[in-house]
């Protein structure tokens with residue numbers, strides 16, 4: 001069993017909670033509260049900006065061209081290709097994508113990007129990849145699970161979103177291969193840090209869906225029971 005096989009197995013509890021989350025099931029059913037989708041897009045736009053920054057930190061720590069080319073490609077994918085699923089969601093709520101940009105991240109999303117930035121700044125490249133991997137991996141499996149369960153046709157409102165991620169296997173494969181290579185040379189302590197970073201990112205993926213579904217806000221007189 002590879003290191004990433006182990007990670008997947010140890011975190012199956014969180015993967016299942018993600019698949020069963022009402023936001024994710026709502027994507028499959030093609031029925032979601034518009035406010036939740038709006039909350040998601042606003043947060044995810046900022047989240048993906050932070051993702052690009054994390055890749056850039058990783059790129060700056062790379063010592064060979066192959067790793068540099070890899071992080072460069074991933075930055076391009078996030079900046080240009082991942083706009084498609086956002087456009088699918090913004091079409092659904094009938095709001096221009098441009099109007100959903102520049103909004104501060106709610107607490108769970110903020111926690112998630114700071115978790116990734118922490119590992120990117122304080123840890124090794126292996127640790128950084130461990131914090132990043134649940135992003136492509138959980139979305140790939142969400143896409144695959146939703147196709148299996150709902151078999152969406154072209155007239156499904158989230159057909160493009162579901163197919164985009166169900167067909168993003170290359171992203172996960174590439175990241176797993178790199179992380180497995182780093183893990184092969186990592187000490188026991190570093191592998192423990194990698195496992196901790198991976199599990200917390202799985203948990204923060206789940207928290208991100210919940211944040212969107214409940215339209216989570218920073219505590220204030222609006223968001224706190226008086």
Ligand SMILES: Cc1ncc(CO)c(N)n1
Pocket residue numbers: 044047048082134135136139205208
């Ligand atoms: C929060 C989150 N995780 C993963 C992805 C997929 O890259 C995304 N777009 N947003």
